[in-house]
Amino acid sequence: MTKQQRWRSISTATGPGDRVIAEAAVRASYRRAGLAEPESVVWARSPLEAVRLLRAESAPATGACVREALRNAPLAAERARVHGGLGPAGFSEHWRATGADLWELTESVVDRIRAGVIEAAGGNRKEQNAIRLLLLDAILGQHDAAWLSAFGTDPGEPLHEAAVIAGETGWWWPYEKVAVLSERPTELHRDEAGRLDSGAGPALAYADGFALHAWRGMPVPAEFLEDLRTLTAERIRTEENAELRRVMLEFYGYDRYLDESGARPIHRDETGVLWRIELDGDEDVVMVEVVNSTPEPDGTSRTYWLRVPPDTSTARAGVAWTFGLGADEYEPLRQT
Known part of the structure; x- marks a missing residue:
């Protein structure tokens, strides 16, 4: 398995990772950045549960976010090193050969998770804006696979701990006093183009019940998928939402619809x-x-x-x- 294949596999991995390995790597990443280790490492079953934990009145004191020191700075240093060695044209070719395709696949999933967390968390506009800012504190774990596939992640290299954590977790939130790690999803279904896609249930689901439903990349309500199983030509004809009607036609079959x-x-x-x-x-x-x-x-x-x-x-x-x-x-x- 090539490095790119390995990271593609990590980006779509489901089920729990090894918490012991992940927690040790989290603490090591703080030490590498010259920071004191967090007082505690807390686990959540999904990004939504992590956000709710951090927003709760009983939330632990977190201190400042240290994402810049743990992720952004070492990633920028590695990018500058590789760019300096290869030059602009060489770096572009390197990126196309390593992380570019994987970035396109993971970016759409990341955007859908963010939107899904904001929608599920509810609240007024002020609360939703606060959640948006909180989501920006997160390190994306397995969904940072595109970047990690492009740079050095061997022991001793700046991104080694980030790579170990990404291999075992989903998103995680690094603060001075606490690190909150969310588990990977329990289900992930995609179509041949890599888009979230399932006509039989959630396209992406987590252990706490947080789930995203989609048909060929298009977000759809959960109850809409239930309706697909009892579709009729008349039901399709009377659907007022044009985008949902297109999904119905694809699921039902154009030839069958024409006939009926x-x-x-x-x-x-x-x-x-x-x-x-x-x-x-x-x-x-x-x-x-x-x-x-x-x-x-x-x-x-x-x-x-x-x-x-x-x-x-x-x-x-x-x-x-x-x-x-x-x-x-x-x-x-x-x-x-």
Whole structure:
């Protein structure tokens, strides 16, 4: 396993890590930064529980946040060292080869967790702003994987302790007197593009019940996923929220919806059949139906439904668009 593969695995790890290893690394990170060790290390089951613990009236005295000394300063020093050795072009190439792709995957999850914590914590605008500031105190643990994959993390190197902690925990909050560590999620589900995605329950869940629901990256209410199991064409047609209606159509299947909604073809030629679904408050869904000319092993020919731009007017133009061509350029020798 390469270093990048290892950090990709860490970024998506679920279940509890080794608390003994994590706590020892936390204390060592304070010592490396020239700070006194925290008086206590406290665990939470999720970032939401950590925030509630820190916001509670009975919260322990924390002292000042030391994130700058423990994370930002050593990370900036490592970045400057690598940049100085490789130069601007070399550093850019190094980043593309190490952390860039992983950054894109983790950044969206981090944003969703922050938004989910603020929403779940509730309160008025003043309280929500206070929670936003509190979330900025957090070191992201496993979700710092992109940066940690790009720099030195071996024993003795500046980011070694940060890497050990990230391998065992989720987000954590470092203060002078206390460090609050949250466990990793218990569930994580993504689609092939790396987006949070689950039609059967939470896409991201923690042991305390804090959970995020999503369909192909789009946040959805938990009860909405329950409704997907009893969908009908009429229910889809009457949904007023355009974004949720798109999710319904994807889950239900465009071909099934076309069949059950009584849609009619608007154009037909030798390349296929063009269908249009008119939706209130949203752009029309236009699909081209094509039949694979290469038979399946059982001798049947499979039908495919391809979504095309809403201004498509002919089946040929729709098929051509899927190949990045104009209708007048599309002249297949053999249609597949």
